[in-house]
Amino acid sequence: xxxxxxxxxxxxxxxxxxxxxxxxxxxxxxxxxxxxxxxxxxxxxxxxxxxxxxxxxxxxxxxxxxxxxxxxxxxxxxxxxxxxxxxxxxxxxxxxxxxxxxxxxxxxxxxxxxxxxxxxxxxxxxxxxxxxxxxxxxxxxxxxxxxxxxxxxxxxxxxxxxxxxxxxxxxxxxxxxxxxxxxxxxxxxxxxxxxxxxxxxxxxxxxxxxxxxxxxxxxxxxxxxxxxxxxxxxxxxxxxxxxxxxxxxxxxxxxxxxxxxxxxxxxxxxxxxxxxxxxxxxxxxxxxxxxxxxxxxxxxxxxxxxxxxxxxxxxxxxxxx
Amino acid sequence: xxxxxxxxxxxxxxxxxxxxxxxxxxxxxxxxxxxxxxxxxxxxxxxxxxxxxxxxxxxxxxxxxxxxxxxxxxxxxxxxxxxxxxxxxxxxxxxxxxxxxxxxxxxxxxxxxxxxxxxxxxxxxxxxxxxxxxxxxxxxxxxxxxxxxxxxxxxxxxxxxxxxxxxxxxxxxxxxxxxxxxxxxxxxxxxxxxxxxxxxxxxxxxxxxxxxxxxxxxxxxxxxxxxxxxxxxxxxxxxxxxxxxxxxxxxxxxxxxxxxxxxxxxxxxxxxxxxxxxxxxxxxxxxxxxxxxxxxxxxxxxxxxxxxxxxxxxxxxxxxx
Amino acid sequence: xxxxxxxxxxxxxxxxxxxxxxxxxxxxxxxxxxxxxxxxxxxxxxxxxxxxxxxxxxxxxxxxxxxxxxxxxxxxxxxxxxxxxxxxxxxxxxxxxxxxxxxxxxxxxxxxxxxxxxxxxxxxxxxxxxxxxxxxxxxxxxxxxxxxxxxxxxxxxxxxxxxxxxxxxxxxxxxxxxxxxxxxxxxxxxxxxxxxxxxxxxxxxxxxxxxxxxxxxxxxxxxxxxxxxxxxxxxxxxxxxxxxxxxxxxxxxxxxxxxxxxxxxxxxxxxxxxxxxxxxxxxxxxxxxxxxxxxxxxxxxxxxxxxxxxxxxxxxxxxxx
Numbered sequence: 001x002x003x004x005x006x007x008x009x010x011x012x013x014x015x016x017x018x019x020x021x022x023x024x025x026x027x028x029x030x031x032x033x034x035x036x037x038x039x040x041x042x043x044x045x046x047x048x049x050x051x052x053x054x055x056x057x058x059x060x061x062x063x064x065x066x067x068x069x070x071x072x073x074x075x076x077x078x079x080x081x082x083x084x085x086x087x088x089x090x091x092x093x094x095x096x097x098x099x100x101x102x103x104x105x106x107x108x109x110x111x112x113x114x115x116x117x118x119x120x121x122x123x124x125x126x127x128x129x130x131x132x133x134x135x136x137x138x139x140x141x142x143x144x145x146x147x148x149x150x151x152x153x154x155x156x157x158x159x160x161x162x163x164x165x166x167x168x169x170x171x172x173x174x175x176x177x178x179x180x181x182x183x184x185x186x187x188x189x190x191x192x193x194x195x196x197x198x199x200x201x202x203x204x205x206x207x208x209x210x211x212x213x214x215x216x217x218x219x220x221x222x223x224x225x226x227x228x229x230x231x232x233x234x235x236x237x238x239x240x241x242x243x244x245x246x247x248x249x250x251x252x253x254x255x256x257x258x259x260x261x262x263x264x265x266x267x268x269x270x271x272x273x274x275x276x277x278x279x280x281x282x283x284x285x286x287x288x289x290x291x292x293x294x295x296x297x298x299x300x301x302x303x304x305x306x307x308x309x310x311x312x313x314x315x316x317x318x319x320x321x
Numbered sequence: 322x323x324x325x326x327x328x329x330x331x332x333x334x335x336x337x338x339x340x341x342x343x344x345x346x347x348x349x350x351x352x353x354x355x356x357x358x359x360x361x362x363x364x365x366x367x368x369x370x371x372x373x374x375x376x377x378x379x380x381x382x383x384x385x386x387x388x389x390x391x392x393x394x395x396x397x398x399x400x401x402x403x404x405x406x407x408x409x410x411x412x413x414x415x416x417x418x419x420x421x422x423x424x425x426x427x428x429x430x431x432x433x434x435x436x437x438x439x440x441x442x443x444x445x446x447x448x449x450x451x452x453x454x455x456x457x458x459x460x461x462x463x464x465x466x467x468x469x470x471x472x473x474x475x476x477x478x479x480x481x482x483x484x485x486x487x488x489x490x491x492x493x494x495x496x497x498x499x500x501x502x503x504x505x506x507x508x509x510x511x512x513x514x515x516x517x518x519x520x521x522x523x524x525x526x527x528x529x530x531x532x533x534x535x536x537x538x539x540x541x542x543x544x545x546x547x548x549x550x551x552x553x554x555x556x557x558x559x560x561x562x563x564x565x566x567x568x569x570x571x572x573x574x575x576x577x578x579x580x581x582x583x584x585x586x587x588x589x590x591x592x593x594x595x596x597x598x599x600x601x602x603x604x605x606x607x608x609x610x611x612x613x614x615x616x617x618x619x620x621x622x623x624x625x626x627x628x629x630x631x632x633x634x635x636x637x638x639x640x641x642x
Numbered sequence: 643x644x645x646x647x648x649x650x651x652x653x654x655x656x657x658x659x660x661x662x663x664x665x666x667x668x669x670x671x672x673x674x675x676x677x678x679x680x681x682x683x684x685x686x687x688x689x690x691x692x693x694x695x696x697x698x699x700x701x702x703x704x705x706x707x708x709x710x711x712x713x714x715x716x717x718x719x720x721x722x723x724x725x726x727x728x729x730x731x732x733x734x735x736x737x738x739x740x741x742x743x744x745x746x747x748x749x750x751x752x753x754x755x756x757x758x759x760x761x762x763x764x765x766x767x768x769x770x771x772x773x774x775x776x777x778x779x780x781x782x783x784x785x786x787x788x789x790x791x792x793x794x795x796x797x798x799x800x801x802x803x804x805x806x807x808x809x810x811x812x813x814x815x816x817x818x819x820x821x822x823x824x825x826x827x828x829x830x831x832x833x834x835x836x837x838x839x840x841x842x843x844x845x846x847x848x849x850x851x852x853x854x855x856x857x858x859x860x861x862x863x864x865x866x867x868x869x870x871x872x873x874x875x876x877x878x879x880x881x882x883x884x885x886x887x888x889x890x891x892x893x894x895x896x897x898x899x900x901x902x903x904x905x906x907x908x909x910x911x912x913x914x915x916x917x918x919x920x921x922x923x924x925x926x927x928x929x930x931x932x933x934x935x936x937x938x939x940x941x942x943x944x945x946x947x948x949x950x951x952x953x954x955x956x957x958x959x960x961x962x963x
Contacts, residue, residue: 002430011393019445027373028375028383030384035473057680060676061676061740067663068656071659075652076652110643130669131669134668142888143856145817148671175470176470192528210851212528228531228870243463263601275626280619296621298937298938300936301937303934330759335714338765339710341766342709348772349696351696508830511852530852535785556901564784601940604942
C-alpha cells in the first residue's frame with residue numbers, strides 16, 4: 001500500500017470510527033448540552049495563581065501603584081471563565097442544551113453568576129490560608145532558602161493552592177469543575193488531593209510525589225505530611241452505592257506529623273492531636289493524642305557480596321529491576 | 322566581565338560545544354536518517370484522545386449530524402502524522418537517509434502506509450475496550466460521580482488509553498514510537514506502563530502515581546490496581562543480553578485486585594484468577610486462584626510524645642524529612 | 643444575580659483582593675526588584691536539551707556541516723536567558739531594584755556575565771557525564787532497545803540531565819534559579835533531586851516516580867536507583883536554624899545498587915562501595931562495603947476467598963481503595 005492508496009481508504013476507516021462513536025454512547029458526547037472545557041479551566045488556574053501570588057507568576061514588574069490595575073484585569077478575565085464554565089457544569093447536571101432559554105435555564109445562569117461572585121469573594125480568605133501554608137513550608141523544610149523559593153518551586157504548595165480553591169467550588173456543589181482542577185495539580189505534582197477534603201490552616205506537604213488524600217478526609221491545623229502518604233478508604237465488604245456518600249477517609253487532628261510512605265485508612269480512624277506517625281506505618285485504627293506510632297522496621301539481613309565471579313548466584317528473588 | 326565581553330567570548334564557547342558534539346557521537350544525531358519527532362507524536366496523542374472520546378476533548382458542540390465531519394477531519398490529520406512518524410521509525414531502524422528512494426526505501430514507505438492503515442482499523446476495537454475501562458472506573462471508585470468524570474479526570478484512564486494504542490504499534494514492531502507515547506502518559510500521570518504489556522478488558526487503576534507495569538506483563542480481565550503497585554522483574558544473576566527477550570514480568574489472571582504499594586516480581590510468577598493481594602505485599606512466587614494474600618503489617622510501637630520541652634530527645638532515627 | 647449584576651459587582655471584589663494583596667506582603671512581590679522568570683528558565687532548559695542532545699530534540703535534520711550553525715544559534719539564545727535570569731537572581735539576593743545602576747549593581751551584572759560564561763564553559767564536561775549516564779541506562783535496563791530510546795524516553799535521564807546542569811548553578815551560589823530547574827524536572831518525571839546533591843559518573847535511575855534525593859547527598863560512580871527510593875534526612879530533635887547548613891543526607895559510594903522503595907536516611911549514613919540495598923529496606927545506619935542488605939519481607943497470610951456470596955465478610959481492615 002502506498003500513500004495514495006492509504007488516502008483512498010481513509011473514508012472507509014472514518015465510517016467505521018463514526019459508527020463506533022454512535023454505538024458507544026458513553027464514550028461520545030453528542031448532544032447540545034455543553035461539557036465544561038478542560039483547557040479553559042486550566043487557563044483559569046494559571047490566572048488564579050497570578051491573582052493569588054501577584055508578581056511571582058505571570059506579569060512581572062508590579063508596583064504598589066500599578067498592582068490594582070493588573071489584579072482588576074485578572075479578576076475580570078477569571079470571572080469570565082468562571083461564569084461560563086460554572087454555567088456549563090450546572091446545565092450539564094440538568095441536561096439543559098446550550099441554546100435553551102426557558103425559566104430553568106435562566107435559573108441555572110443566575111446560579112452561575114451567584115457562584116462566580118461567591119467564589120471571588122472567598123479569594124482574600126483563601127489567600128490568608130495560603131500565606132500560612134507558605135510560612136509553614138519555610139519553617140518545616142531545612143532545605144528552603146526563603147519563602148519566595150517555596151512559592152516558586154514547592155509542588156506541595158501548588159497542590160494545596162489548587163485544592164483550596166477547588167474545595168470552594170466543591171462545597172458550592174458545582175459538578176466536574178473542581179475535580180478537573182485538582183487532577184491538573186495531580187498531573188503537575190504527583191499529589192492527589194480530592195477537592196472534597198477539608199484542609200486546616202498551615203498545611204505542609206514535602207516532596208509530595210505519591211500522596212493521596214481522599215474525598216472525606218478532615219485535616220486539622222499545622223499538619224505536616226511527607227511523600228507517599230495515603231489517607232485512604234478501607235475496601236467495603238461489597239461495593240454498595242450507599243458507600244459513595246459515607247465518610248470513608250480518616251480525620252487528622254491538629255499538629256500531627258505523618259512521615260513518608262505511611263498509610264492511614266478508614267472513615268472512623270482519628271489521628272489525635274499532636275500525634276506523630278512514623279515512616280511506612282500502616283494504620284486502620286485511631287491513635288490517641290500526643291502519641292508517636294512507629295513501625296518496627298523489617299529485620300535486615302547482611303551478607304557479603306563479592307561472589308560476583310564465583311559460581312554462587314546473586315539471584316535471590318527479592319530484587320527488582 | 323561585562324555583557325559585551327561575554328558576547329565576544331561566545332564563539333569560543335560554541336567551538337568547544339561543537340567539538341564536544343563531534344567527539345560524543347552517541348549523544349548527537351547528525352546523519353540524514355531522521356528520528357521520529359517527539360512533539361508530533363504528542364500532538365497525535367492529543368488528537369487521538371479527541372477521536373476516541375469525541376465531544377469531551379478538543380472541539381465541543383458536536384451533534385449527531387456534524388460528528389462525522391469532525392471525526393473525518395481528525396482521522397486525516399492523525400493519518401498524516403502516523404504515516405510520517407512510522408516511516409521515520411522504519412527508516413531509522415534500517416539507517417536509511419531521508420531523501421533516499423531505492424527499492425528498500427520504497428518498501429519502508431509502503432510498510433508505513435500499511436501500518437498506518439492497520440492502526441486506524443483497530444480504533445473501534447480499542448474504543449470498545451476503553452468503554453469497558455470507563456465503566457469499570459465508575460463502578461470501582463466510590464468517589465466517582467459519573468462516567469463523564471472518569472473520562473475527564475482519571476489519570477488511570479488516560480494512562481490506559483495511551484498504552485492500549487501504543488501497544489498496537491508495539492505489536493506491529495514499530496521502534497521508538499510506542500515508548501515515546503507511554504512515557505508521555507507516564508509524565509502526565511506518574512503511571513509507567515510499558516507498551517509491551519498486554520492488558521485485559523475492564524482494567525482499572527486508581528490514583529496511580531508510582532504504578533510500574535513491565536514490558537512482558539500479562540494482565541487478565543477485570544483487574545484492579547491501586548497507586549504504587551509494581552509488576553516488575555527480578556534482577557538476574559548477571560545481566561545477560563539474552564535476558565532482554567525473556568518473559569521477565571508477572572502474569573495477573575482475571576478478577577485480581579492488587580492494593581496500594583504491593584510489589585509482584587518475576588516472569589514465572591502467576592497471580593491466579595480472583596486472587597486479592599493486600600497493600601504493601603511483596604511477592605515473588607505464584608498465588609493460587611481465589612486466595613487472598615495479606616502482609617502482617619509491621620508491629621507498631623506507641624509512646625507518649627509530650628517531652629517537647631523536657632530534655633528527652635525526639636530524635637529516634639526512624640523519621641525522615 | 644445575572645451576568646450584568648455580576649459585572650457591576652466586580653470592582654468591589656477587586657478592591658477586596660487588592661487590599662488582601664497589600665496586607666499579605668509575603669504573598670505579593672511588589673517592589674521593583676525583579677524575580678527570576680519561571681517560564682524563561684523552563685524555555686532555557688528546553689534549549690539546553692537540544693544543545694546537549696543535538697538532533698534528538700528541537701530542530702531535526704542536522705548534518706556534520708550545519709550542526710555548528712544550529713549550536714551557535716542555540717548558545718547565543720541560552721546565553722541571553724542565562725545572563726538576564728542570573729542577573730535577576732543576584733540583584734534579588736541583594737534587593738537591588740531593576741533600574742538601579744550604581745557600583746553595586748554593576749558588580750552584580752558583571753558577576754552575571756562571569757557566571758553565564760562559567761556555566762557555558764562547563765557544557766562539554768557535563769555532556770561527557772551524560773554520555774556515561776546514557777550508556778548506563780542502556781546497559782542496566784533489559785527493556786531498553788538502544789541508547790537512542792533512553793535519550794528520547796527515559797525520565798531518569800531527563801531528571802539527571804536537568805540536575806547536573808542545575809548543580810553547576812548551585813555550586814556557583816546562584817539563588818532560586820537551580821531549584822526552579824529541578825522542580826520543573828520533578829514535575830515532568832516524579833523524580834525530585836535537589837540541585838545541591840553531588841552525583842557521580844554513570845548514574846542510573848529506572849522508572850523513577852517517587853525518587854527523592856536530598857540537598858546534601860553524595861553519590862559515587864556507577865550507582866543505580868529504582869523507583870520510590872528516598873535518600874533523605876532524619877528529623878532533628880527540634881528544628882534549629884543551624885540544621886539548614888548541616889550535612890543531612892546520606893553518602894552513597896561507588897557501584898551501589900538501591901532497589902525500589904528503599905529509604906536511606908541521615909547525614910552520617912554511608913552506604914559502602916559495592917553494597918546492594920534490597921527493595922523496601924529502611925536504613926538509618928551505615929552499611930559496610932560489598933554487603934547486601936535485604937529486608938525480611940513481611941510474613942504473608944494466605945486464605946481462601948470465595949465467600950463472596952456467603953455471609954462472611956471480606957472486610958478485613960488492611961485493604962484500601
